[in-house]
Amino acid sequence: MNFPVWDVGFGLPLLIALVTIPHVMVAHFAIGGGLFLAIYGARARSTNDPAMLSFVRSHSRFFMLLTLVFGALTGVGIWFTIGLVSPAATSALIHTFVWFWATEWVMFFVEIAAAIVYYYGWDRLDATTHQRVIWLYFGAAWGSLAVINGIITFMLTSGTWVTDHNIWPAFFNVTYFPSLIFRTLLCLVMAGIFAILTAAFQNDDSLRSRINRIAILWTIPSIGLLVPTGYWYFSALPQSTKLIVSGGWTALKSAQHNLFTSAIGLSILVVLTMLTKNRNLNRVLSGFIILIGLNLFGSFEWYREAARKPYVISNYMYSNGMLVNDTTSIKEAGLFSSMLWKHSDQTMKGEDLFRAACQSCHSLSGYNGIAKMVAERGWTEEQLGQLVQRTGYFRGAMPPFVGTVEEANLIATYIATKANSLNATPESLTPKRIWDNNCGLCHTLDGSRPLRATLSGLSVADLQETILTVDQLSDAIPKFFGSDVDADKLASYLEAQISKREEGVSK
Amino acid sequence: MIDSLLIIPTFDPIPLPAPVWLLKGLLLLTLLLHLIAMNLLLGGAWTVFWCAIRSKYQPTSHNGRLFREMLAYLPTLTAMTVTLGVAPLLFVQVLYGHLVYTSSIAMGWFWWLVFPLVIIAYYSFYYLKFHQGGETAIKRWLPLLAALILLWISFILSNNFNLAQQPERFSKIILEDPSGWSLNLGDPTTFPRWLHMVIGAIAVCGIWVMWLGRIEHKKDVEYAMFKMEFGYKLFALPTMINILVGFIFMMSLPRNIMMRLMGKSMLETMLWLVGMGLAIWAIPVLKRATTEPQSSALPLGTILVGITICAMVLLRDMVRSAYQEGFYTLDMPKVDTMWGAIAMFFVTFVIGLWLLRWLVQTYLKGSKT
Numbered sequence: 116m117n118f119p120v121w122d123v124g125f126g127l128p129l130l131i132a133l134v135t136i137p138h139v140m141v142a143h144f145a146i147g148g149g150l151f152l153a154i155y156g157a158r159a160r161s162t163n164d165p166a167m168l169s170f171v172r173s174h175s176r177f178f179m180l181l182t183l184v185f186g187a188l189t190g191v192g193i194w195f196t197i198g199l200v201s202p203a204a205t206s207a208l209i210h211t212f213v214w215f216w217a218t219e220w221v222m223f224f225v226e227i228a229a230a231i232v233y234y235y236g237w238d239r240l241d242a243t244t245h246q247r248v249i250w251l252y253f254g255a256a257w258g259s260l261a262v263i264n265g266i267i268t269f270m271l272t273s274g275t276w277v278t279d280h281n282i283w284p285a286f287f288n289v290t291y292f293p294s295l296i297f298r299t300l301l302c303l304v305m306a307g308i309f310a311i312l313t314a315a316f317q318n319d320d321s322l323r324s325r326i327n328r329i330a331i332l333w334t335i336p337s338i339g340l341l342v343p344t345g346y347w348y349f350s351a352l353p354q355s356t357k358l359i360v361s362g363g364w365t366a367l368k369s370a371q372h373n374l375f376t377s378a379i380g381l382s383i384l385v386v387l388t389m390l391t392k393n394r395n396l397n398r399v400l401s402g403f404i405i406l407i408g409l410n411l412f413g414s415f416e417w418y419r420e421a422a423r424k425p426y427v428i429s430n431y432m433y434s435n436g437m438l439v440n441d442t443t444s445i446k447e448a449g450l451f452s453s454m455l456w457k458h459s460d461q462t463m464k465g466e467d468l469f470r471a472a473c474q475s476c477h478s479l480s481g482y483n484g485i486a487k488m489v490a491e492r493g494w495t496e497e498q499l500g501q502l503v504q505r506t507g508y509f510r511g512a513m514p515p516f517v518g519t520v521e522e523a524n525l526i527a528t529y530i531a532t533k534a535n536s537l538n539a540t541p542e543s544l545t546p547k548r549i550w551d552n553n554c555g556l557c558h559t560l561d562g563s564r565p566l567r568a569t570l571s572g573l574s575v576a577d578l579q580e581t582i583l584t585v586d587q588l589s590d591a592i593p594k595f596f597g598s599d600v601d602a603d604k605l606a607s608y609l610e611a612q613i614s615k616r617e618e619g620v621s622k
Numbered sequence: 623m624i625d626s627l628l629i630i631p632t633f634d635p636i637p638l639p640a641p642v643w644l645l646k647g648l649l650l651l652t653l654l655l656h657l658i659a660m661n662l663l664l665g666g667a668w669t670v671f672w673c674a675i676r677s678k679y680q681p682t683s684h685n686g687r688l689f690r691e692m693l694a695y696l697p698t699l700t701a702m703t704v705t706l707g708v709a710p711l712l713f714v715q716v717l718y719g720h721l722v723y724t725s726s727i728a729m730g731w732f733w734w735l736v737f738p739l740v741i742i743a744y745y746s747f748y749y750l751k752f753h754q755g756g757e758t759a760i761k762r763w764l765p766l767l768a769a770l771i772l773l774w775i776s777f778i779l780s781n782n783f784n785l786a787q788q789p790e791r792f793s794k795i796i797l798e799d800p801s802g803w804s805l806n807l808g809d810p811t812t813f814p815r816w817l818h819m820v821i822g823a824i825a826v827c828g829i830w831v832m833w834l835g836r837i838e839h840k841k842d843v844e845y846a847m848f849k850m851e852f853g854y855k856l857f858a859l860p861t862m863i864n865i866l867v868g869f870i871f872m873m874s875l876p877r878n879i880m881m882r883l884m885g886k887s888m889l890e891t892m893l894w895l896v897g898m899g900l901a902i903w904a905i906p907v908l909k910r911a912t913t914e915p916q917s918s919a920l921p922l923g924t925i926l927v928g929i930t931i932c933a934m935v936l937l938r939d940m941v942r943s944a945y946q947e948g949f950y951t952l953d954m955p956k957v958d959t960m961w962g963a964i965a966m967f968f969v970t971f972v973i974g975l976w977l978l979r980w981l982v983q984t985y986l987k988g989s990k991t
């Protein structure tokens with residue numbers, strides 16, 4: 116509300132993901148890879164193993180070029196991107212954690228300097244000093260993670276900070292340690308898979324096999340330990356967040372599924388790489404391993420961000436930059452009056468409202484494209500207006516809409532106009548689609564806001580009547596959008612779903 | 623319909639986590655360090671390009687040798703410039719975030735593209751460094767590409783921080799085009815301000831080249847003298863041009879701000895005069911260094927230019943305050959000092975400095991026998 120919203124067209128969250136996911140992957144490699152270089156450099160030197168030492172040296176060049184340039188610069192890129200995408204949240208975080216970030220900056224500086232001295236030091240420094248430098252590098256890199264981790268987890272679990280503004284419990288919040296260990300394990304996994312990548316380009320077959328065997332030690336146990344650590348991490352989440360996670364939100368479920376399949380896929384490919392002796396096949400497999408690693412990070416980061424919804428800083432600021440504490444005053448004043456960035460041209464009111472309330476997360480027809488969704492689902496402008504008023508009830512955990520009915524309708528008109536211009540053919544109205552378009556936005560049968568118990572035992576006719584008069588039950592529920600035939604289809608669908616499960620239980 | 627309302631976001635409701643003097647001091651100190659590294663990098667990139675053209679990649683010519691010598695520093699200088707840039711970016715967001723975020727959003731894509739472009743320039747330097755010997759098409763164009771990228775980035779940064787102090791321009795840019803493909807080009811200070819910085823970078827790079835000559839002096843006198851002469855030319859001519867550009871920049875400032883530099887504010891006028899005066903004084907001093915490379919002329923000239931840069935950093939900050947006088951002063955936000963966190967930073971900072979010193983010493987000493 117305080118800042119303008121940048122209209123990138125394809126969706127701001129996608130821009131964040133584009134920068135964050137590759138950065139986070141490389142940044143974790145920057146830590147784990149540092150440890151790898153330190154350990155195997157020391158081992159090669161103590162056992163007088165020139166082949167291994169030569170691998171460590173060539174790996175260090177790749178390591179330096181990837182982490183120091185791409186890793187460091189995309190890290191700065193995250194600064195740039197979050198300031199553009201979520202300026203209010205970035206401002207709040209910087210005002211709260213500036214000294215932590217400044218501390219992290221010192222570590223980052225030492226890390227960069229140590230990486231440069233280590234790489235250029237191969238021919239200038241004696242073995243002991245060279246090893247000291249890489250250990251120093253690793254310490255600074257991990258320290259940097261330990262600091263940033265506090266800020267990232269704070270966004271997810273801010274604890275009592277919202278009321279007491281006490282910085283230390285905010286930093287060492289309930290997910291701090293599980294996340295730190297989880298991420299440290301990911302660092303080890305990254306060290307292993309990037310070692311496989313550089314080993315694939317070694318001509319010495321026996322050396323490559325050795326590295327692949329070593330890489331297994333770094334990846335498989337770490338992936339195994341990710342499971343209990345992930346469970347610990349999940350257990351530390353507040354109940355409200357767990358509800359979102361377990362609430363049957365399809366996108367979140369698929370991220371969870373992706374996370375597990377990536378971890379399993381990665382493990383299988385790492386073992387396969389060890390078993391194969393063919394260099395070309397090794398290279399192909401190592402490429403796939405890196406891609407799956409990227410998918411693993413993408414799923415994890417997406418899952419973590421989604422679990423934070425509807426907030427960008429839990430219990431303090433919604434994902435559209437609105438402060439939780441401001442909702443009452445905005446409700447009283449009206450959304451448009453509370454907005455800073457608006458045109459004097461009244462015909463643009465709907466667009467201005469959409470931009471302020473929705474566009475931080477939604478595009479029109481790109482990522483999270485709301486006009487596209489409206490066109491595909493065939494929602495009417497009236498239905499959309501009703502839904503906009505009730506965003507706070509959605510299972511996808513959206514911020515509440517704090518504007519007036521008129522403002523919700525203006526947003527609906529704007530989106531509907533854009534949806535019409537897409538000329539999309541609405542999907543056919545199957546019973547499942549009727550459920551998704553009406554009840555399924557907020558309810559599930561068994562997960563969040565479950566309906567099974569309430570609807571169990573009702574006949575199709577009772578269900579149909581309930582559906583057609585559903586808006587009389589509560590102000591939070593809009594009227595049913597569909598014909599009597601649609602209501603009948605939905606009633607039969609619900610009756611079948613409920614009895615199917617009951618039959619299953621009784622059997 | 624074009625909107626030109628004055629829209630200024632409010633500053634963050636969370637109090638400043640430290641006294642303003644501390645945040646401002648760290649902002650100016652780290653900005654100074656960033657600017658010095660940036661001067662060497664930007665000036666260095668253009669000098670490397672110049673030497674590449676002049677030498678036609680003949681490694682034995684003086685220009686060819688200087689090309690390789692300076693190129694070797696550029697990746698590390700890029701790392702230093704970026705790393706030293708992160709800290710002032712952090713502190714400027716604490717003190718002026720509500721203005722900087724808004725101006726950044728106004729030029730969204732241009733601002734966002736800064737870091738992918740730096741990545742390209744950075745990899746270009748590494749490519750050139752690791753692929754020496756023999757002229758190829760890619761090696762002919764990469765120095766120019768990298769130098770152009772850095773020049774463009776300097777323009778974007780200058781443009782953004784210039785816009786951040788002029789919120790009266792926000793609404794027109796942002797409401798007219800929220801896609802982030804706008805720049806603050808209508809402002810008369812835009813180009814003089816940027817050019818002042820860029821030309822200064824070339825001049826500072828000239829001093830660096832002279833230092834490279836001084837260090838080389840005992841090994842290869844002829845090559846050293848070439849560097850002293852070339853470095854001096856890089857310093858002297860741009861500095862003279864920059865005095866003129868500086869005047870144009872001053873004249874393009876809003877009248878009330880310009881008058882502050884013309885005597886209305888004694889401190890600002892003094893800083894301006896000292897900065898300009900020392901830069902002019904450095905010209906004959908550095909001229910002397912070309913004939914007496916080992917004399918005190920070069921250190922003295924460097925100190926004079928160093929003081930000029932300090933004065934300009936302070937003056938730049940005062941001009942920003944003057945721009946913001948009517949709508950934002952640093953006594954407006956509340957302050958709630960986090961002494962514990964500040965102590966943590968300073969302890970880490972001292973340890974970090976000690977470690978950096980150890981790293982640099984260790985590397986320079988070279989312990990391998």
